[in-house]
Amino acid sequence: MKKLVAMAALAMAVFALTASAEEKAMDHGEMKSVETVPGETEAGGVGVINSVDADKGTVNITHEPMPELGWPTMTMDLPVTKKVDLGGIKAGEKVDFRIKLGRDKQYRVIEMKAAK
Ligand SMILES: [Cu+2]
Known part of the structure; x- marks a missing residue:
């Protein structure tokens, strides 16, 4: 049961990271900052x-x-x-x-x- 909770927490963390990356990409469209796809x-x-x-x-x-x-x-x-x-x-x-x-x-x- 503990393992299941840990996996759910991990999935939420990954989702949160993905969501914030998308927000940054949209910011760039408005020319507020020069954010990029990480690594490029x-x-x-x-x-x-x-x-x-x-x-x-x-x-x-x-x-x-x-x-x-x-x-x-x-x-x-x-x-x-x-x-x-x-x-x-x-x-x-x-x-x-x-x-x-x-x-x-x-x-x-x-x-x-x-x-x-
Ligand atoms: Cu540009």
Whole structure:
């Protein structure tokens, strides 16, 4: 009988964990925070550049869904690493890009090029 109670408690704990993960995913859709599917630190996507701020090293992009991270379509600012040459990126351009999660929990663009 004790074993059964323990198993029921475990099942409840697993359910609670799953429920909280789903809440975080929904938060991201509202752009309150950049929460991700746990364990995924790199992902590729396609999007259209809205603006480029070469001084700040950021782009504003409307990207298509990124299933690797559980992200829906959204418009967001993304910093880029020094490796990315923003000189060749213009507003209105469709791009292929890759982002990587830094130790500071911030995603940065590590690759960006015009989409074919
Ligand atoms: Cu996003």
